Amino acid sequence: MRAFVQQYYQRVIASYWFIPSLMAVGAAVLAIVLVEIDARFDIKSFGDGAFFFATQPDGARAILSAIGGSMIGVAGTVFSVTMAAVVFASGSFGPRLLTNFMNDRGNQVTLGVFVATFVYCMLVLRSVQDGSDSDVYGTMFVPDIAVFAAIILAVASIGVLIFFIHHVPSTIHISNVIAGIGKTLIRHIEANFPEPRERSAAADAVEARHWQIPACFRNESDPMAATVPYAEIACDRAGYLQVVDRQTLIEAARNADIVVRLNCRTGEFVHAGRILFHAWPSERVSDETRQKLLASIATGNERTPSDDPVFLIDELVEIAARALSPGINDPFTAITCLDWLTAAMAALAGHEFPDPLHDDDDGRLRVIDRHRSFDDYLELSFGHVRQYAASDMIAAERFLKSLAEIVPACRNDAQLAAIRFQMQAFMAPARAAHAGAALATIDAAGARLDASLRHPRGRLPPPGPAVPAAVALGTGEPAGR
Incomplete structure (x- = not known):
């Protein structure tokens, strides 16, 4: 159940109706409160300044009608401009970026201010009475404080409109779009990956609980242990996995006294029949337990960035791939994407990865995650940008330089080996696509990356004679052979 609550919460905060609706309700409450204050207190107690007074009912109605009518018109214009900007951005940068624009708080608040001002003016307008027989009380009533508040809201709305005029072009600027995705990705890494100082303690904790992992769930299990039967829980719906509630998984596993291993990750597409969970021992897995385990996930029609960092990575890769396509040929946009991918991978290398083992309150292993x-x-x-960057000399040079900038953040030989693999996989298509001076530039960048990987502390070598570009990386053979 919690998975569906989390999913619905994510949908609500990403919608265009939630914040404007809240602001409209707040405006309605404010109108009622101020009208009641006007009805119960003497306006003279607030001073004798004429600026507080609307003088006559006709004047108050004219002010409120003008403000309310203009606000609803501007709200329609704001919505139209927002939709035009969203269509342009999604068509130019990729349809998956529509999620980012839907989450934009500036657009939501701007629309909410104009709608709230309109609602406020309409409710206050209803309370104005000129003392005619058609009025409810038959006496003249002008809510001076409420009308003055409407003027303040109108002035504030003008300020919001000025902000919106600046915000829309700023939002669809490609550098700001990429920066927004990159910053969100880095925040996700910092929030979900432990600090390096926790490394030893986390490693000791995993090692101490390793004996609790069933033999059938161990990668190093012997052939006989691997034959231990475990239950397979298949999905009963289709869609992209948006939420995995691990607390519900732990509770369900504890109630059934089983160990559950996840066979899925958020962001993956699941369908009816796909195995999502493995549970051991199989004889303790009842139909009720299966339903509880399936209740820990929530699926939808699209991927969301809330619990899926790969979705953010894919957005940056998509923008880079579009920029390097022959029809656009914009290597500098691709370089901006590589810069933010570099920052994210450096942050990732500098953090410890989450513990894949989850215990219950009694310290017993219940869930094995898939990280x-x-x-x-x-x-x-x-790796996914590799084939696109290899075809462009500017992007290729930056690709290798970006990998070199990640090297100092690496904390072990396995991470350095992963960077070396990317370098070697990149050089083959890059050499096949270039020749002459362009190839010499790429080889020089690759040689600098290779030198930084060979340095004992994984840092760039000190300034000195340039490494000959004609020397192939790690082979001692002339480039191009």
Whole structure:
């Protein structure tokens, strides 16, 4: 149940109706409160300034009608401009970026301000009475404080409109779009990956609980242990996996006294019949347990960035791939994507990866998670850009330089080996696509990366004579052979 609550919450905060609706309700409450204050207190107690007074009912109605009518018109214009900007951005940068624009708080608040001002003016307008027989009380009533508040809201709306005029072109600027995705990705890494100082403690904890992992779930299990039966829980719906509620998984596993291994990750497409969970021992897995385990996931029609960092990586890769396509040929946009991918991978290399083992309150192993390694993230980012960057000299040089900038952040030989693999996989298509001076530039960048990988501390070598570009990386043979 919690998975569906989390999913619905993510949908609500990404919608265009939630914040404007809240602001409209707040405006309605404010109108009622201020009208009641006007009805119960003497306006003279607030001073004798004429600026507070609307003088006559006709004047108050004219002010409120003008403000309310203009606000609803501007709200329609704001919505139209927003939709035009969203269509342009999604068509130019990729349809998956529509999620980012839907999450933009500036657009939501702008629309909410104009709608709220309109609602406020309409409710206050209803309370204005000129003392005619058609009025409810038959006496003249002008809510001076409420009308003055409407003027303040109108002035504030003008300020919001000025902000919106600046915000829309700023939002669809490609550098800001890429920066928004990159910053979100880095925040996700910092929030979900432990700090390096926790490395030893986390490693000791995993090692101490390793004995609790069933033999059938161990990668190093012997053939006989691997034959231990375990239950397979298949999916009962189709869609992209948006939420995995691990707390519900732990509770369900504890109630059934089983160990559950995830066979899926958020962002993956699942369908009816796909195995999502493995549970051991199989004889303790009842139909009720299966339903509880399936209740820990929520699926949808699209991927979301809330619990899926790969979705953010894919967005940067998509923008880079579009920029390097023959029809666009914009290597500098691709370089911007590589810069933010570099920052994200450096942050990832500098953090410890989450513990895949989850215990219950009694310290017993209940859930084995399925996490990606640094190699996986590097392949999903730089590996997926590799074929596009290799065809352009400017992007190719920056690709190798970006890998070199990740090297100092690496904390072990496995991470350095992953970078070396990306370098070697990149050089073959890059050499096949270039010749002459362009190839010499790429080989020089590759030689600098190779030198930084060979340095004992994984840092760039000190300034000195340039490494000959004609020397192939790690082979001692002339480039191009």
